[in-house]
Amino acid sequence: MKYVVVDTDVFSRLYRGLDVEQYRQMLINSVPVLSFASVAELHYGAAAANWGERRRQALEEAIRRYLIAPYNEEIAKLWGTLKSQAVRAGHPLGAAEQTNDLWVCTTAVYHDAPLLTANLRHFENFPGLTLLT
DSSP: OEEEEEOHHHHHHHHHTSSHHHHHHHHTTEEEEEEHHHHHHHHHHHHHTTOOHHHHHHHHHHHTTSEEEOOOHHHHHHHHHHHHHHHHHTOGGGSGGGHHHHHHHHHHHHTTOOEEOSOHHHHTTOTTOOEEO
16 A cells, blocks of 8 residues: 555545545545644644534544654654755745645655645645655
């Protein structure tokens, strides 16, 4: 079984029932993985939208269907290296507002897993990253 890191946008689209078949096809025979940063973004979105307890529980249930790639010291070191490379190259992931996307990218690179994204412009042409779009 291979791992596929799912970015926050794709998770959100699947959660809302958008483009489900398109993304399901890309996840066949794989283990879907969320970065800890995506989980944080999802909880932020729910809090910012003032979701009630029932909607938050439904989100928790949906998140539980994924393997969560945790933070560790090695991934933090890799993030620092990749951030430096992105800034020097002028890649979008070097921008401060793309910090969470860089964590998602780092998760995929660290685990040598492709990234399933609906947000090609932030991730394309990043060295060492394989994309599924």
